[in-house]
Amino acid sequence: MADRVAWGRSERGEVTLLRRADGALELRVNGVFVMDTVHTETERMLASATLRAAVRAAAVRTDGVRVLIGGLGLGFTLREVLADPRVRAAHVVEIEPDLLDWHRSGLIPETAAAIQDHRVGFSVGDVAEVIGAQPPEGVDVLLLDVDNGPDFLVYEANSAIYRADFLTRCEKVLTPGGTLAIWSADTAPQLSAAMHAVFGNCEEITIPVALGRKQTTYHLFLSGK
Numbered sequence: 133m134a135d136r137v138a139w140g141r142s143e144r145g146e147v148t149l150l151r152r153a154d155g156a157l158e159l160r161v162n163g164v165f166v167m168d169t170v171h172t173e174t175e176r177m178l179a180s181a182t183l184r185a186a187v188r189a190a191a192v193r194t195d196g197v198r199v200l201i202g203g204l205g206l207g208f209t210l211r212e213v214l215a216d217p218r219v220r221a222a223h224v225v226e227i228e229p230d231l232l233d234w235h236r237s238g239l240i241p242e243t244a245a246a247i248q249d250h251r252v253g254f255s256v257g258d259v260a261e262v263i264g265a266q267p268p269e270g271v272d273v274l275l276l277d278v279d280n281g282p283d284f285l286v287y288e289a290n291s292a293i294y295r296a297d298f299l300t301r302c303e304k305v306l307t308p309g310g311t312l313a314i315w316s317a318d319t320a321p322q323l324s325a326a327m328h329a330v331f332g333n334c335e336e337i338t339i340p341v342a343l344g345r346k347q348t349t350y351h352l353f354l355s356g357k
């Protein structure tokens with residue numbers, strides 16, 4: 133059983149925010165589970181592991197790290213990014229305007245403080261288009277979590293995000309020493325190969341996750357420029 137907290141419709145379909153009987157919030161797109169507020173460790177690691185890698189690569193400038201996040205979701209990656217005092221600016225791109233409105237009106241208290249942080253700016257739109265329009269070498273850390281992974285897309289049009297052309301565009305917007313990281317619910321050998329081809333390196337971080345009684349793994353793919 134779950135209560136509907138908010139519901140919206142866009143040209144891509146329906147987005148729903150539910151409050152489940154266990155107290156957790158759950159986000160669904162077109163009826164398909166996207167995420168909840170219980171298992172957020174890998175969304176948070178997307179931020180913390182990538183910021184660590186960028187620091188190792190000495191991409192962190194004295195005036196702070198600039199982060200671009202594709203996919204706001206329930207805001208846990210953003211919250212973790214902002215927990216790092218080295219972060220100077222975070223630009224979040226979210227395709228569903230209703231979801232941003234729900235955050236702004238306080239419907240997702242778990243991450244409400246992050247939404248109001250003075251370092252954050254939002255764009256409503258497709259992250260592929262926003263990255264396509266960025267000037268070169270303006271982003272230190274690029275975090276993409278817009279699907280359940282390249283083999284389990286939230287929107288079919290996102291398939292291009294995992295291909296070499298778009299990854300090349302990501303490489304161009306990163307500063308030297310910058311890092312791209314992509315979240316996936318499954319291992320993704322084709323994505324790993326494409327990131328390798330574009331960046332010359334790709335580290336896969338495999339994270340064990342317990343979903344109730346079921347044990348599974350989620351995956352982060354990191355490439356450094």
Ligand SMILES: C[S@@+](CC[C@H](N)C(=O)[O-])C[C@H]1O[C@@H](n2cnc3c(N)ncnc32)[C@H](O)[C@@H]1O
Pocket residue numbers: 166167175176202203204205206207208209210225226227228231257258259260277278279280286287290
């Ligand atoms: C899995 S959630 C992101 C979870 C987020 N990392 C967190 O910590 O809560 C995916 C989000 O990406 C958004 N999204 C999907 N495709 C997108 C695109 N092409 N551009 C921007 N946002 C997109 C969805 O609406 C959803 O809010």
